[in-house]
Amino acid sequence: MSSQEHSEAALPSGRGDAHEGTVAARSDPFADPGLPPHEPRVQDIDERAAKRSERVVAFLFTLSMLATVAFIVAYVAIPVDRSVYLFPIGRVSATNITLGTTLGVALFCLGAAAIHWARTLMSDVELVDQRHPVESTPEIRSKVLADFKEGAAESGLGRRTLIRKTMLGALTLIPLSGLVLLGGLSKAAPGTKLRRTAWARGKTLINQNTLQPLRPEDIEVGSLTFAMPKGMKEEDHDFQNQIAKAAVMLVRLRPEDIKDKKELDWSADGIVAYSRICTHVGCPITLYEQQTHHVLCPCHQSTFDLSDGARVVFGPAGHALPQLRIGINKDGHLEALGDFAAPVGPSFWERG
Amino acid sequence: MVVLLFALAVTGGLYAALAPADSARADGPAQSLAIEEGRKLYAVGCASCHGTGAQGTSDGPSLVGTGPAAVDFQVATGRMPLQQHGAQAPRKKAVYSRAQIDQLAAYVASLGAGPAVPAPGQYSPEGADVAKGGELFRLNCSQCHNFTGKGGALSDGKFAPNLHGVDPRHIYEAMQTGPQNMPSFPDTVLSPKNKKDIVAYLGTVNSSTSENPGGFGLGGFGPVSEGLFAWIFGLGALIAVAVWVAARTAKAKRS
Numbered sequence A: 001m002s003s004q005e006h007s008e009a010a011l012p013s014g015r016g017d018a019h020e021g022t023v024a025a026r027s028d029p030f031a032d033p034g035l036p037p038h039e040p041r042v043q044d045i046d047e048r049a050a051k052r053s054e055r056v057v058a059f060l061f062t063l064s065m066l067a068t069v070a071f072i073v074a075y076v077a078i079p080v081d082r083s084v085y086l087f088p089i090g091r092v093s094a095t096n097i098t099l100g101t102t103l104g105v106a107l108f109c110l111g112a113a114a115i116h117w118a119r120t121l122m123s124d125v126e127l128v129d130q131r132h133p134v135e136s137t138p139e140i141r142s143k144v145l146a147d148f149k150e151g152a153a154e155s156g157l158g159r160r161t162l163i164r165k166t167m168l169g170a171l172t173l174i175p176l177s178g179l180v181l182l183g184g185l186s187k188a189a190p191g192t193k194l195r196r197t198a199w200a201r202g203k204t205l206i207n208q209n210t211l212q213p214l215r216p217e218d219i220e221v222g223s224l225t226f227a228m229p230k231g232m233k234e235e236d237h238d239f240q241n242q243i244a245k246a247a248v249m250l251v252r253l254r255p256e257d258i259k260d261k262k263e264l265d266w267s268a269d270g271i272v273a274y275s276r277i278c279t280h281v282g283c284p285i286t287l288y289e290q291q292t293h294h295v296l297c298p299c300h301q302s303t304f305d306l307s308d309g310a311r312v313v314f315g316p317a318g319h320a321l322p323q324l325r326i327g328i329n330k331d332g333h334l335e336a337l338g339d340f341a342a343p344v345g346p347s348f349w350e351r352g
Numbered sequence B: 001m002v003v004l005l006f007a008l009a010v011t012g013g014l015y016a017a018l019a020p021a022d023s024a025r026a027d028g029p030a031q032s033l034a035i036e037e038g039r040k041l042y043a044v045g046c047a048s049c050h051g052t053g054a055q056g057t058s059d060g061p062s063l064v065g066t067g068p069a070a071v072d073f074q075v076a077t078g079r080m081p082l083q084q085h086g087a088q089a090p091r092k093k094a095v096y097s098r099a100q101i102d103q104l105a106a107y108v109a110s111l112g113a114g115p116a117v118p119a120p121g122q123y124s125p126e127g128a129d130v131a132k133g134g135e136l137f138r139l140n141c142s143q144c145h146n147f148t149g150k151g152g153a154l155s156d157g158k159f160a161p162n163l164h165g166v167d168p169r170h171i172y173e174a175m176q177t178g179p180q181n182m183p184s185f186p187d188t189v190l191s192p193k194n195k196k197d198i199v200a201y202l203g204t205v206n207s208s209t210s211e212n213p214g215g216f217g218l219g220g221f222g223p224v225s226e227g228l229f230a231w232i233f234g235l236g237a238l239i240a241v242a243v244w245v246a247a248r249t250a251k252a253k254r255s
Helices: A002-009 A047-077 A094-120 A138-155 A161-188 A239-246 A261-265 B002-024 B029-045 B067-076 B098-111 B130-140 B168-177 B192-205 B223-246
Strands: A083-086 A090-093 A205-207 A225-229 A248-252 A271-275 A287-289 A294-296 A303-305 A311-314 A326-328 A334-336
Touching: A047 A094, A083 A094, A090 A094, A205 A334, A225 A239, A271 A326, A271 A334, B029 B098, B067 B098, B067 B168, B130 B192, B168 B192
Parallel strands: none
Antiparallel strands: A083 A090, A205 A225, A225 A248, A248 A271, A287 A294, A294 A303, A303 A311, A326 A334
16 A cells, blocks of 8 residues: 555656647556555454464474474484384384484474464564665765775875886786696696506406406306406405496307407407497496397497497497407416507597 | 295295105106106197297297206296287296296206206305395396396386396396396306395395385485485475465455
């Protein structure tokens, strides 16, 4: 109501004069409708309803108190390792479920009581408080400007040129220290890290399950085996960094099923070794379907055909999986005949 | 399902009680009788797809050298006989009895050597290292079957099934034989002890008795997906409540 009055009062006084004679006077289509008249709630007019609301709020607060007490009791009384069967969920930890439920009830009742209190008992009359101008008074502004001018004159910046010039020099040079530090980043550049892995000529293939060297007769057609280069230990400091690049899967194909000549050349007895890292964004990719020899990536469904040089047959990957050239050494173990010919994993700017 | 499991348990128990006498004279008349019975069952139920001599046809692969473990897995889980051709054979109610499955297995074993049906001691959780099993499962199996064996999708309608409620014996046989598109994990690359550990791990994390301290597992996809679920659905619920709270209060009707 007060806003209605205000909006009418605030209309520009010259407005009617400017438009005089051009169009017939019409009521403003965007007039501020103001606030609707206040309608009372049941609680505003019926004291018994208000009492009822009061009791509901008090009940919710009491429930919250009881739940908090139950939380403390449960924390003290229930052993941490006890599990209970809860119908739709299954076996869950008794402590977790009780603490969660009681704390949840306590917090919910606290909030619900506050909201019910505000909605039914507190005043719901909308109040308008006009905004005040943010600008300072002319007196304050002129004083601040005068103070600033006086300070500038007293600093002598315009008169003492030596100070001014050396200050400018110092301020110009100070960012250089940051630039020099940035130069240190060049030492952390990847270098050949993205191109080289732990594989090298003569490294024996170690079965990751049994940690024993692999023999060609261990690997059957249709089986899937994971290998790492000899000399790597899971306890090593950088094992995870190294295996993330060197991870290899071994699959035996019938030589007549291998369509790619280079793949056949790089295999040993029909056993082929491929990188396990998808060339799209580097997900581990070993969803090997032994009937189709397809390998599927679980992240974006890139599919590679292991019988045809791990060519991409579906999905967003841009390169075939890098093949590790393997052979059989004099002990009858499988060994690598060099590192991967192509960088493993996703493309990078300088990959070429 | 319960009846079936009960029947399997009873017949399995009976078989265990009777089997030593058979295996003591493996090439005796009992064994050749089993092979003969198996051959008859095969001719009726399997030969139409796998060929009269199990040599394989355009409708089904050769069974020579697949071994009794493969027969036990495929037939006892109901995957074979196949109901209809499709992306892959789903698990269903077993058609053959335990004795018939053993006869079929004996027949297929007589065609060529293959993985044998594991003994109960090989897949029972006693003496297994569950933590090691978890490591091996994450290395070898989780890419398809998910971190706790809840299963997942593959290409062209194929899928890695949920391993909840699968008999440990069948999990062991699946690793040995590599049914359908699953690769095999022969004893030479995944030792019998490794397999036992994996079976024990699955019994711990994905069975009706496995504990989940936090409640809803959401498929065991890990903290990222659980966090995403909490953000979308938890925050969504909070926003809905906030909108309701801010709505106009109920008014008394004007008289």
